[in-house]
Amino acid sequence: TCALPISSADEARAALRRVEEQYRTLPSLYFESIETDTRKSDRGEGRRVTHTRNYYLSPDKSRTEYDDNTLSLIIILDGRTRWHIFPASNEYLEYRQEKNLASGQRFSGLDQTPGAFRVAGHEAFSGVKCIVVQIKQAHDKTQTYWIEEERHLVRKWTVDVGAESHTEAVYPVVRLGDVMKPDLFMFDPKAVNAKVRGMLSSTAP
Numbered sequence: 001t002c003a004l005p006i007s008s009a010d011e012a013r014a015a016l017r018r019v020e021e022q023y024r025t026l027p028s029l030y031f032e033s034i035e036t037d038t039r040k041s042d043r044g045e046g047r048r049v050t051h052t053r054n055y056y057l058s059p060d061k062s063r064t065e066y067d068d069n070t071l072s073l074i075i076i077l078d079g080r081t082r083w084h085i086f087p088a089s090n091e092y093l094e095y096r097q098e099k100n101l102a103s104g105q106r107f108s109g110l111d112q113t114p115g116a117f118r119v120a121g122h123e124a125f126s127g128v129k130c131i132v133v134q135i136k137q138a139h140d141k142t143q144t145y146w147i148e149e150e151r152h153l154v155r156k157w158t159v160d161v162g163a164e165s166h167t168e169a170v171y172p173v174v175r176l177g178d179v180m181k182p183d184l185f186m187f188d189p190k191a192v193n194a195k196v197r198g199m200l201s202s203t204a205p
Contacts, residue, residue, distance in 0.1 A: 012117040012133040015147050016110040022152040023107055029056040030178045035169040055178075060097070061185040076187050083187045084197075091197035092189055107154055110135075113143070120144065125155040126172065151176070 023029075035050045050068040066073040074085040077097050084093040111117075115137035123130055123146065130146040137143070139161065146156040153174050159167045189195075 008119045009117040011131075012119050012135075013111040015119070015131050015133050015152075016107070016145070018152040019107050019145075019147055019154060020109065020111070023105075026056070026176060027058045028176070028178055028180055030054065030173070030175045030180075031171050032173040033169050033171050035167065038166045040164050055180055055184050057180050057185065063184050076185055078185050078187070085187060085194070086197060089197070090192065090194050092187070092194050093197050107145075110143075110145070113137070115141075115143075122149075125170075128155065130155060 031054050033050075033052045033054065035052070037048045037050075039046045048068055050066060052067075053065040055063040060077065060079045062075075062077045064075045066075070072087055074083075074087065076083040076085065080097055082095040082097045084095070086092065113135050115135040118134050118136075120132040120134040123132055125146050125148075129149045131149055133145045133147060135143040142158075142160045144158045144160075145154055147154055151174075154171065155174065156168070156170045158169075159165075
């Protein structure tokens with residue numbers, strides 16, 4: 001196989017480094033995502049679509065609301081505790097929050113990914129100019145990212161593994177600098193009479 005042009009590989013890695021730096025230094029971020037996971041097998045094709053709404057407030061607070069038509073889940077990081085909240089059953093799980101939270105952990109360290117990098121082109125996403133970066137890896141795996149050229153934010157990414165697996169995420173709404181209410185990042189189980197998930201009720205026989 002022919003080696004990729006050095007200039008294209010360097011430009012691709014530089015674009016990914018700018019993405020990591022942008023997400024790492026944002027004071028606040030709101031975005032919505034639609035992720036579609038498609039798997040093919042001898043038994044047919046399976047597809048799952050997950051919608052999320054995401055709020056981030058520097059340096060260590062976030063809220064993510066998930067809905068994939070089978071489960072609704074809210075994850076709140078309040079600076080000390082990671083809460084997993086299940087609204088349908090009024091249940092929750094509690095964990096110690098990890099340190100070094102960043103708004104774009106999904107895109108951290110991409111320029112160090114093993115593989116061959118290239119700039120696949122320049123395209124518009126929702127009317128915004130984007131650079132398209134592609135990483136080809138072992139086992140027929142390809143990652144592709146559509147990155148805003150001005151704000152260095154990811155608006156779409158795909159991961160393909162051969163013809164059997166295709167995952168695509170799009171970010172139709174991305175806003176910087178929103179003023180966010182403190183209660184977005186708060187959860188008090190007692191205030192809503194929530195129960196620990198998986199624990200039997202004390203009134204059960």
